[in-house]
Amino acid sequence: MPTLYTTIGPWTLQTFTLLIALAVVVSAMIGVYRMAAGGHSLPRAGAAADAYLGALIGGVVLARLGHVLLSWDYFGSNLNEIVQLELGGLNWHGAVLGGLIGLHLASRLRRVEVRHLLDALTLGLPLIGLAGWWGCMASACGYGLELPTLYGHPAFAVTESPDIFGIVAPRYNTQLFGLLLSMTMLGLAVLLVGCGWLRCRRFWLILALLSAGMFMIGFYRGDAVTIVAGLRLDQWFDLGLLAVGGWRLVKA
Numbered sequence: 001m002p003t004l005y006t007t008i009g010p011w012t013l014q015t016f017t018l019l020i021a022l023a024v025v026v027s028a029m030i031g032v033y034r035m036a037a038g039g040h041s042l043p044r045a046g047a048a049a050d051a052y053l054g055a056l057i058g059g060v061v062l063a064r065l066g067h068v069l070l071s072w073d074y075f076g077s078n079l080n081e082i083v084q085l086e087l088g089g090l091n092w093h094g095a096v097l098g099g100l101i102g103l104h105l106a107s108r109l110r111r112v113e114v115r116h117l118l119d120a121l122t123l124g125l126p127l128i129g130l131a132g133w134w135g136c137m138a139s140a141c142g143y144g145l146e147l148p149t150l151y152g153h154p155a156f157a158v159t160e161s162p163d164i165f166g167i168v169a170p171r172y173n174t175q176l177f178g179l180l181l182s183m184t185m186l187g188l189a190v191l192l193v194g195c196g197w198l199r200c201r202r203f204w205l206i207l208a209l210l211s212a213g214m215f216m217i218g219f220y221r222g223d224a225v226t227i228v229a230g231l232r233l234d235q236w237f238d239l240g241l242l243a244v245g246g247w248r249l250v251k252a
Contacts, residue, residue: 002138016135020090023131024059027124028052034120034193047110051103051117058102059095066094070225070233089141092132092214093237096207115252118203122193125206126185133178140164144172145222163222172220181213201252208245214238 006015031052036045067089068075068082075082107114136142140162147170150158159173185206192202215238218231226233 002134004138015138016132016141019131019135019138020128023124023128024056027121027127028056030123030127031117031120035116047112048117048120050110051106051112052121054106054109055099055103058105059099060090062098062101063090063092063095066091066097066237073224090132091234091237092129093234093241095128096241115200119200122189122203122206123186125203126182126189126210129210130179130182130186133175133182136178137175140166141223142174142178143222144174144220146171171222174217174220174222177217177220178214181210181217185210185213201249204245204248204252206245208242208249211238211242211245215242 002015004015005012006018007013008018028049032045032049035048064082070091071089103117104114107117133142141164143161143163144158146163147153147158150160150170156176157173158170159176160168161171161173161175162168163171188209189202189206192198192205198205215235218235218238221232228236
């Protein structure tokens with residue numbers, strides 16, 4: 001079980017933030033490397049790095065905004081914490097949407113084709129998801145619904161874990177579900193890239209499958225969020241990204 005904070009030399013960082021930052025950096029490095037290895041010139045690879053920086057900026061802004069909107073019951077009374085990213089709290093739907101917007105804008109400025117940039121990021125999408133769920137194990141985010149007892153459930157599916165208030169109780173092991181989903185998608189992404197399948201469409205396939213998996217996990221989550229028409233608000237966002245991923249997969 002990872003700890004809430006990680007100390008590196010003189011710095012102490014929240015584990016969730018550290019893992020996400022590392023995953024983003026590694027994903028961008030993989031993207032730039034694959035752009036260069038795919039026959040693009042070094043100047044084009046440099047332009048890709050600039051485009052990924054634009055995606056990072058857009059992703060962070062909307063990821064934080066999405067988290068704030070989903071947790072407005074809290075932030076409405078603590079407005080000063082909205083911009084305090086060091087406290088943690090990023091929404092993956094906002095990260096994807098903001099990243100796509102930032103990537104499109106930056107790619108236009110640097111004249112790099114978005115479809116190649118996204119294809120090079122196929123591995124990064126599940127890698128960042130893996131880091132996010134691992135970080136949630138440290139920060140007690142994305143925890144499962146509370147159960148009366150662990151008895152009668154498969155051992156891997158339940159655990160005694162804390163909620164965001166530190167209350168330990170029997171719960172669905174949603175953080176493990178997220179880790180398994182992300183690892184499965186990472187394995188599929190490696191297979192698609194390694195075999196050269198679905199070129200310029202595999203990013204959208206991974207996004208659609210991740211969204212579908214997150215939608216299913218949502219039925220077992222216990223963290224508070226607004227319910228709309230019987231579904232968690234984040235599940236509606238999952239369905240939105242699933243629709244976008246499926247549409248782009250067919251259209252690309």
